[in-house]
Amino acid sequence: MDRFLIQGGTPLEGRVVISGAKNAALPAMAASLLTDQGVVLHNVPRVRDIATLRSLLEDLGADSSITHDEIGNTLEIRTRRLINPEAPYELVKQMRASVLVLGPLVARFGEARVSLPGGCAIGARPVNLHLKGLEKLGATITLDHGYIQAHADRLKGTTFYFDTISVTGTENLMMAATLAEGETVLENAAREPEVQDLANLLRKMGADIEGAGTPRICIRGVGSLRGAEHTIIPDRIEAGTFLAAAGITGGNLVLEHVEPQHLNAIIAKLGELGVEIQPCGEHGLEVRGPATLRASDVTTQEYPGFPTDMQAQYMALATQAEGSSVITETIFENRYLHALELMRMGADIVVEGRRAVVRGKRRLSGAPVQASDLRASASLVLAGLAASGETVIDRVYHIDRGYERIEEKLMRVGAKIRRMTED
Numbered sequence: 001m002d003r004f005l006i007q008g009g010t011p012l013e014g015r016v017v018i019s020g021a022k023n024a025a026l027p028a029m030a031a032s033l034l035t036d037q038g039v040v041l042h043n044v045p046r047v048r049d050i051a052t053l054r055s056l057l058e059d060l061g062a063d064s065s066i067t068h069d070e071i072g073n074t075l076e077i078r079t080r081r082l083i084n085p086e087a088p089y090e091l092v093k094q095m096r097a098s099v100l101v102l103g104p105l106v107a108r109f110g111e112a113r114v115s116l117p118g119g120c121a122i123g124a125r126p127v128n129l130h131l132k133g134l135e136k137l138g139a140t141i142t143l144d145h146g147y148i149q150a151h152a153d154r155l156k157g158t159t160f161y162f163d164t165i166s167v168t169g170t171e172n173l174m175m176a177a178t179l180a181e182g183e184t185v186l187e188n189a190a191r192e193p194e195v196q197d198l199a200n201l202l203r204k205m206g207a208d209i210e211g212a213g214t215p216r217i218c219i220r221g222v223g224s225l226r227g228a229e230h231t232i233i234p235d236r237i238e239a240g241t242f243l244a245a246a247g248i249t250g251g252n253l254v255l256e257h258v259e260p261q262h263l264n265a266i267i268a269k270l271g272e273l274g275v276e277i278q279p280c281g282e283h284g285l286e287v288r289g290p291a292t293l294r295a296s297d298v299t300t301q302e303y304p305g306f307p308t309d310m311q312a313q314y315m316a317l318a319t320q321a322e323g324s325s326v327i328t329e330t331i332f333e334n335r336y337l338h339a340l341e342l343m344r345m346g347a348d349i350v351v352e353g354r355r356a357v358v359r360g361k362r363r364l365s366g367a368p369v370q371a372s373d374l375r376a377s378a379s380l381v382l383a384g385l386a387a388s389g390e391t392v393i394d395r396v397y398h399i400d401r402g403y404e405r406i407e408e409k410l411m412r413v414g415a416k417i418r419r420m421t422e423d
């Protein structure tokens, strides 16, 4: 398993190119199942989760090819026919977003057999709303031996209310509804930019969708969808992570290929800590870390609130801020595993249920630490950049799931980080 070795204490300086959003590329790839034509996706990040979903789609019957060019990677997928309707446990357990093939498979082929994803480090993460919504659309859903068995002759439009706002739940049902008979209204839908990006792709494919980005999405079913070409939006969480990296090292970075309007809550909250962030051209941000960070409370919320996927990175920053910061995680029930590792580096954090109190400023010292999930890993990298001495981060396969060659991007702006590959 690969490790990162980081020598902390260097302020980061220079330019970072942000990759395409993993959480926009994954639903876009699943959407290719909705047509027998080719779907071409530009600016796809080269991360493990993309490779995992690509192999799942090929197992289902898709043909795909990927080319690498200067702005990222272009992925072409075409599913002429379904060879096998099953998303196996071995793949789904690696990446729960595999559940995104469920809606498209039922909508286009009338059947799907997808392993239940099971929980993960950050929470139980049920998919009950995905299933309840598909049943409301007319699918027959049975659960046996850990698999979701879904069947439908033709889905029928309906109105479905999400008890809890769910990003992939919204994406799954929006995709399924594009080929359903009649109109579907999704109430209390997720508003994330990734949901909006998926709707933009589906509309290019011929879908009739209004309201993506609002809590009420209206989809009028059509007979079939065509192929399309689409550029994936920039990754707002990768961008936020690099803003935090400048903040925690007192550095000065220019981020390129970003969509600033997707980062309003992140920019506002990091600004309260004293991190200065200014627009730099239409798709750039300049960020400067202050000599001293100030404590500030934060509560994670669904978009457009402060994203849960930035909570761990915020916590690392807060350890270096003067004063106490109260962090409240409202989306997932167990998303503080990184706190334990930060404490091993000298952070002063008290976790009580959904709340964590971070007392700063505490000097961090490098230590061997272990990553537990994608964003917790990012938090440990940030802490390592600020710590005195050497930090060794184990299990960096977590971070490779969602960050494209993060150590190369960091090295290019002065970080003393290298990857140790162990056989």
Ligand code: EPZ
Residues within 6 Å of the ligand: 023, 026, 097, 123, 124, 125, 126, 127, 128, 129, 130, 131, 164, 165, 166, 167, 168, 169, 308, 309, 331, 332, 333, 374, 375, 402
């Ligand atoms: C998406 O996960 C993202 N993943 C996550 O990013 C992100 O943390 C999360 O949204 C919240 O923003 C992808 O887009 C691939 P949810 P998702 O359904 O869709 C509950 C990362 O780091 N819920 O919005 O799985 C659930 O338990 C990952 O890139 C149900 O109860 O999250 C949670 O408490 C981590 N029943 C809340 O809703 C359901 O059927 C939000 O979950 C579905 C969800």
